[in-house]
């Protein structure tokens with residue numbers, strides 16, 4: 596049965612919203628679409644606080660839509676990407692980051708966060724940040740409560756990839772309110788810096804900054820927090836695994852030998868830090884020419900699966916090389932929001948992690 600999108604939209608317009616009025620009056624619904632049996636839309640909200648307050652509205656909308664004949668799936672994403680107002684505009688929050696770490700007895704849990712997964716790579720530029728943002732979106736679409744901590748101090752790219760340009764607020768200078776983008780709770784070390792500012796923390800200062808990002812951010816209730824690490828095997832990885840109870844690490848690599856060699860070093864490092872490696876992901880695997888459909892393998896193919904086998908680690912899947920991935924990343928609209936081949940590859944990856952109890 597085909598679903599009339601105006602009927603579907605109209606069915607949720609009378610839902611009462613926090614602060615008075617109805618969803619329809621408040622004009623908060625964006626990108627409403629109906630495809631086959633799935634209804635999708637974005638609820639565009641002002642900030643993290645409003646995004647939280649709208650949880651019951653989302654639940655009610657889901658309930659009403661699922662009761663409509665023909666609707667089998669509902670995907671609602673709450674975003675709060677714009678700066679301004681209570682979130683502190685375009686200035687970094689008034690909170691000093693990069694102080695000396697507080698003494699702590701071993702790795703700590705983050706209150707409310709069930710699992711922490713670090714995403715690492717040996718080599719730079721293999722797509723670790725792209726995989727992080729898309730995997731987060733895919734898991735959010737699968738109904739998980741997901742956060743991203745962008746800890747790539749040398750080149751934080753999550754704000755751009757997730758399209759979050761505002762600044763988090765820290766009203767009391769002690770706690771930080773993360774942003775929301777595409778249904779994902781987001782904090783980046785990049786939000787704490789002025790544009791063009793370089794980070795030169797090392798050793799203890801870096802450890803203090805990592806501790807603050809983990810413990811002083813109001814993460815809320817999350818099923819999973821993904822941590823986008825800098826490439827390689829440095830201080831951030833060390834700080835993270837010493838400060839936080841990391842459930843495990845995912846390693847992203849392209850299939851060619853040089854990348855795999857570096858990936859092996861990263862795997863070795865996580866072993867030394869006693870952080871289990873949950874599996875390997877091959878990025879930029881197959882390239883299918885959009886014009887003629889020819890399949891090519893610019894970086895080789897299957898190298899990561901072979902490596903995983905040799906190291907007796909799970910191979911979690913491969914992500915094709917596609918122009919849409921880069922365009923989506925540059926535009927702040929991760930390709931996993933759509934329905935193409937790459938989005939499906941991410942949905943499979945998310946499903947595998949969820950079914951494996953890792954997310």
Ligand SMILES: Nc1ncnc2c1ncn2[C@@H]1O[C@H](COP(=O)(O)OP(=O)(O)OP(=O)(O)O)[C@@H](O)[C@H]1O
Nearest residue numbers: 719720721722723724725879915916917920921924
């Ligand atoms: N599957 C893909 N298809 C096409 N382009 C991709 C793919 N994966 C990543 N890219 C592009 O490759 C570039 C590098 O990706 P990304 O920044 O995610 O890598 P990284 O490993 O996090 O890099 P860094 O070393 O800077 O942390 C980006 O421009 C991204 O859009």
